[in-house]
Amino acid sequence: xxxxxxxxxxxxxxxxxxxxxxxxxxxxxxxxxxxxxxxxxxxxxxxxxxxxxxxxxxxxxxxxxxxxxxxxxxxxxxxxxxxxxxxxxxxxxxxxxxxxxxxxxxxxxxxxxxxxxxxxxxxxxxxxxxxxxxxxxxxxxxxxxxxxxxxxxxxxxxxxxxxxxxxxxxxxxxxxxxxxxxxxxxxxxxxxxxxxxxxxxxxxxxxxxxxxxxxxxxxxxxxxxxxxxxxxxxxxxxxxxxxxxxxxxxxxxxxxxxxxxxxxxxxxxxxxxxxxxxxxxxxxxxxxxxxxxxxxxxxxxxxxxxxxxxxxxxxxxxxxxxxxxxxxxxxxxxxxxxxxxxxxxxxxxxxxxxxxxxxxxxxxxxxxxxxxxxxxxxxxxxxxxxxxxxxxxxxxxxxxxxxxxxxxxxxxxxxxxxxxxxxxxxxxxxxxxxxxxxxxxxxxxxxxxxxxxxxxxxxxxxxxxxxxxxxxxxxxxxxxxxxxxxxxxxxxx
Amino acid sequence: xxxxxxxxxxxxxxxxxxxxxxxxxxxxxxxxxxxxxxxxxxxxxxxxxxxxxxxxxxxxxxxxxxxxxxxxxxxxxxxxxxxxxxxxxxxxxxxxxxxxxxxxxxxxxxxxxxxxxxxxxxxxxxxxxxxxxxxxxxxxxxxxxxxxxxxxxxxxxxxxxxxxxxxxxxxxxxxxxxxxxxxxxxxxxxxxxxxxxxxxxxxxxxxxxxxxxxxxxxxxxxxxxxxxxxxxxxxxxxxxxxxxxxxxxxxxxxxxxxxxxxxxxxxxxxxxxxxxxxxxxxxxxxxxxxxxxxxxxxxxxxxxxxxxxxxxxxxxxxxxxxxxxxxxxxxxxxxxxxxxxxxxxxxxxxxxxxxxxxxxxxxxxxxxxxxxxxxxxxxxxxxxxxxxxxxxxxxxxxxxxxxxxxxxxxxxxxxxxxxxxxxxxxxxxxxxxxxxxxxxxxxx
Numbered sequence: 001x002x003x004x005x006x007x008x009x010x011x012x013x014x015x016x017x018x019x020x021x022x023x024x025x026x027x028x029x030x031x032x033x034x035x036x037x038x039x040x041x042x043x044x045x046x047x048x049x050x051x052x053x054x055x056x057x058x059x060x061x062x063x064x065x066x067x068x069x070x071x072x073x074x075x076x077x078x079x080x081x082x083x084x085x086x087x088x089x090x091x092x093x094x095x096x097x098x099x100x101x102x103x104x105x106x107x108x109x110x111x112x113x114x115x116x117x118x119x120x121x122x123x124x125x126x127x128x129x130x131x132x133x134x135x136x137x138x139x140x141x142x143x144x145x146x147x148x149x150x151x152x153x154x155x156x157x158x159x160x161x162x163x164x165x166x167x168x169x170x171x172x173x174x175x176x177x178x179x180x181x182x183x184x185x186x187x188x189x190x191x192x193x194x195x196x197x198x199x200x201x202x203x204x205x206x207x208x209x210x211x212x213x214x215x216x217x218x219x220x221x222x223x224x225x226x227x228x229x230x231x232x233x234x235x236x237x238x239x240x241x242x243x244x245x246x247x248x249x250x251x252x253x254x255x256x257x258x259x260x261x262x263x264x265x266x267x268x269x270x271x272x273x274x275x276x277x278x279x280x281x282x283x284x285x286x287x288x289x290x291x292x293x294x295x296x297x298x299x300x301x302x303x304x305x306x307x308x309x310x311x312x313x314x315x316x317x318x319x320x321x322x323x324x325x326x327x328x329x330x331x332x333x334x335x336x337x338x339x340x341x342x343x344x345x346x347x348x349x350x351x352x353x354x355x356x357x358x359x360x361x362x363x364x365x366x367x368x369x370x371x372x373x374x375x376x377x378x379x380x381x382x383x384x385x386x387x388x389x390x391x392x393x394x395x396x397x398x399x400x401x402x403x404x405x406x407x408x409x410x411x412x413x414x415x416x417x418x419x420x421x422x423x424x425x426x427x428x429x430x431x432x433x434x435x436x437x438x439x440x441x442x443x444x445x446x447x448x449x450x451x452x453x454x455x456x457x458x459x460x461x462x463x464x465x466x467x468x469x470x471x472x473x474x475x476x477x478x479x480x481x482x483x484x485x486x487x488x489x490x491x492x493x
Numbered sequence: 494x495x496x497x498x499x500x501x502x503x504x505x506x507x508x509x510x511x512x513x514x515x516x517x518x519x520x521x522x523x524x525x526x527x528x529x530x531x532x533x534x535x536x537x538x539x540x541x542x543x544x545x546x547x548x549x550x551x552x553x554x555x556x557x558x559x560x561x562x563x564x565x566x567x568x569x570x571x572x573x574x575x576x577x578x579x580x581x582x583x584x585x586x587x588x589x590x591x592x593x594x595x596x597x598x599x600x601x602x603x604x605x606x607x608x609x610x611x612x613x614x615x616x617x618x619x620x621x622x623x624x625x626x627x628x629x630x631x632x633x634x635x636x637x638x639x640x641x642x643x644x645x646x647x648x649x650x651x652x653x654x655x656x657x658x659x660x661x662x663x664x665x666x667x668x669x670x671x672x673x674x675x676x677x678x679x680x681x682x683x684x685x686x687x688x689x690x691x692x693x694x695x696x697x698x699x700x701x702x703x704x705x706x707x708x709x710x711x712x713x714x715x716x717x718x719x720x721x722x723x724x725x726x727x728x729x730x731x732x733x734x735x736x737x738x739x740x741x742x743x744x745x746x747x748x749x750x751x752x753x754x755x756x757x758x759x760x761x762x763x764x765x766x767x768x769x770x771x772x773x774x775x776x777x778x779x780x781x782x783x784x785x786x787x788x789x790x791x792x793x794x795x796x797x798x799x800x801x802x803x804x805x806x807x808x809x810x811x812x813x814x815x816x817x818x819x820x821x822x823x824x825x826x827x828x829x830x831x832x833x834x835x836x837x838x839x840x841x842x843x844x845x846x847x848x849x850x851x852x853x854x855x856x857x858x859x860x861x862x863x864x865x866x867x868x869x870x871x872x873x874x875x876x877x878x879x880x881x882x883x884x885x886x887x888x889x890x891x892x893x894x895x896x897x898x899x900x901x902x903x904x905x906x907x908x909x910x911x912x913x914x915x916x917x918x919x920x921x922x923x924x925x926x927x928x929x930x931x932x933x934x935x936x937x
Contacts, residue, residue, distance in 0.1 A: 059897070059898045059900070169595065169596075169599060169605070170595060170599070170605035170606070170607050171604070171605065171606045171607070172606075172607045172608075172609060173585075173606050173607065173608055173609055174609045175609050175612065210612045210613055211609050211610040211611070211612060211613065212610040212611045212612075212613055213609060213610025213611075214610075215610075216609060216610060225858070229858070229861075229862050232862050232863065232936065233936070245613075246613040248613060259706050259707060262717060263706065263716060263717055266717045266720055270720060290726070291720065291721065291722065291723050291725070292720040292721045293721070300611065322856065322858050323856075324856045324858075328856065328897075329856060329858065329859065331897040331898065331925075332855035332856055332859035332896075332897045332924070333858070333859040333862060333863075334859075334863065334897075334924060334925055334928055343613075
């Protein structure tokens with residue numbers, strides 16, 4: 001085979017140290033089974049600091065709200081609940097279950113924003129506990145106000161979600177969203193806010209755009225500022241803009257690997273080199289008469305401008321019609337900035353381990369590695385994340401241990417043709433053997449438990465929280481639901 | 494020269510020899526084909542006219558909109574052509590990276606639709622990219638649109654096979670050049686010109702230039718993107734080489750500063766790529782020592798003027814300006830520390846007793862929303878501009894400077910003091926502290 005086309009994961013010190021501890025990892029999988037998810041609660045507290053630094057640089061105040069849907073872990077949420085007041089951390093919940101979980105983890109209502117599609121139960125608990133409600137539509141605002149009146153509840157803070165912003169000059173064909181009130185209908189929304197003054201307290205507006213393009217977000221933020229100005233004109237006292245999430249993660253250590261790989265993938269699809277994917281899968285690209293059609297539908301795994309840096313760049317954007325930097329506009333209009341990072345806040349916060357069950361080489365020379373885990377346990381394919389797992393060898397010795405890197409397709413444990421953990425030919429440091437572990441790094445954001453289920457009575461991964469005393473101390477672990485912040489010796493501040 | 498129609502002025506562009514003193518090739522004559530001198534400003538005038546012209550009358554009769562996926566020169570040429578014939582023009586693009594071109598297109602009456610950025614949450618069921626979808630919409634619904642389809646339309650390449658190529662042969666005294674160097678965007682100009690040159694002399698070698706992967710050179714596809722172009726056929730090129738944005742700007746600098754050719758970065762990339770490729774060939778000719786000379790032609794695609802922001806972003810030092818007087822950047826920590834800073838209570842008392850001019854440095858939008866009663870709004874950037882000229886107040890007129898958090902106000906207070914002002918103070922903590930202290934603010 002030609003030179004291996006590695007896509008090596010980016011590993012920051014804490015995650016790298018954990019991966020470098022095979023004597024700790026192997027017994028864990030022996031005891032708790034494969035697959036196994038590990039989360040690193042102390043890392044999420046560090047990640048908050050990265051966001052706070054950006055706030056400080058722009059002199060902005062406001063909350064960093066963890067988008068809970070990225071991971072169901074209790075340990076991560078409880079750890080966030082334990083951060084100090086300076087961190088101004090909160091949580092963005094999107095279901096009744098997440099709201100209960102957040103309250104039970106010790107997050108007080110002033111630190112919770114309830115978003116997403118809401119059923120009556122969810123809306124009631126949100127209203128009763130007095131969390132901030134990111135109301136999705138005028139109808140939801142009316143329903144909320146009705147609940148408050150009927151049960152004589154205190155006023156509920158609301159942060160209506162807007163969508164469908166327009167910018168001057170050119171028309172951006174922004175993807176349609178199923179959420180939020182169109183910005184053009186904000187007047188109706190404000191009428192309702194005024195009508196239900198006794199039931200709801202208008203604290204600001206929010207948006208969440210599913211795009212990586214900064215210009216679209218700049219237009220949305222400016223649109224929010226205009227709506228808030230109208231609110232002020234009506235005598236309301238808004239204090240915040242919530243810009244949602246979508247800050248992204250840089251999954252790869254080396255941008256050159258990404259450039260090389262995507263070029264070679266193009267060549268492979270055009271038939272100019274050996275295949276790099278299972279059955280010529282193109283991740284959205286296809287060859288037609290020697291021309292490439294479609295577009296590469298994968299996560300841009302190398303993203304140097306992601307997470308807190310992406311926020312920094314967004315704030316530095318100039319508002320399309322007001323003509324000043326967004327950070328300046330927020331500051332001089334006296335607004336708090338709320339952000340809802342999910343994936344970005346769970347960056348480097350976990351990994352998924354799976355045991356190698358079988359290694360087989362087909363007649364065509366393809367190496368197939370079957371794992372005790374499936375594509376729903378490790379959601380790489382769902383999000384188009386192309387990444388090599390890290391080999392954590394079991395017993396020493398065996399053929400190929402000192403050999404060169406090898407390419408392999410990863411098969412799952414479901415009796416299903418489509419159950420490939422990666423359709424990409426991944427590259428391992430050397431020949432794997434049954435009993436070895438493959439570690440999928442950085443899976444805490446969306447790749448860990450978002451789609452896992454009990455199909456075919458296969459087990460769902462257990463989740464454990466791992467932590468260590470000080471930087472060089474021994475690794476400790478407990479089941480995720482057993483983790484409480486007092487276990488961690490480390491301190492944030 | 495007299496023309497009945499401006500479109501008659503498309504083509505027949507000059508072929509200009511580049512001074513060997515500039516490029517340093519001793520055995521090769523290098524010529525620039527000045528496509529920038531086409532009437533609408535670029536090489537794309539040829540293709541745009543060729544693709545649109547046969548369909549214009551029909552489109553006008555049925556009230557069709559001219560549509561193209563373009564972020565630059567093709568859109569520009571089509572906007573003009575559509576406008577001349579009373580047709581609306583719409584440009585759909587995800588590559589609108591040069592703000593001047595965007596503004597120019599709007600000025601020409603074009604409607605621009607920009608494709609959204611990639612989704613952060615990938616939806617694996619959305620198998621089709623927006624570009625393909627729009628492409629399909631246009632081809633299916635041809636009742637409403639005249640889609641010129643520059644990436645697939647053979648007329649794009651034909652415009653050059655019948656125009657650019659033969660012109661080069663004629664201007665070289667009936668011979669084809671030994672080398673033809675062109676940047677690959679839609680592949681129209683390189684494919685068409687190469688076809689004509691090779692038909693005349695199969696020995697002509699064609700050098701295609703693409704942008705280095707992940708780098709942006711206007712009008713050029715990068716190493717991977719080029720495979721998405723229908724007209725692109727790897728067989729056209731004897732070699733494909735890549736050029737970085739930096740190299741394109743270097744080439745452009747040589748053209749504009751040394752050659753009197755006011756070409757843009759695409760032409761700069763072609764010049765840079767041509768000289769780089771030809772240096773070794775030049776050495777081979779020198780080594781052969783038989784006195785044989787070679788000829789090479791590259792295309793200067795468009796003009797430099799639209800790319801100021803492109804240059805400013807990548808090479809700001811090229812647009813240097815002399816330092817201006819009274820600039821905040823020159824303040825010392827000692828000057829900043831010496832500023833008279835007062836808190837909200839003290840400021841309110843001072844306003845009541847001495848009636849200083851209260852200058853609010855925030856933007857007009859924020860000022861209009863809420864401000865300290867009686868204050869004057871001079872936006873920070875305007876204030877800085879004013880100070881370059883001198884003091885905008887009498888030296889002893891009391892002044893209170895106000896900004897969001899009390900940082901800029903300290904800076905400008907220090908600057909005023911340095912300029913000789915005797916009674917300027919800065920509001921500690923700015924408007925935010927004022928609000929948090931519960932002091933009154935008004936809205937007009």
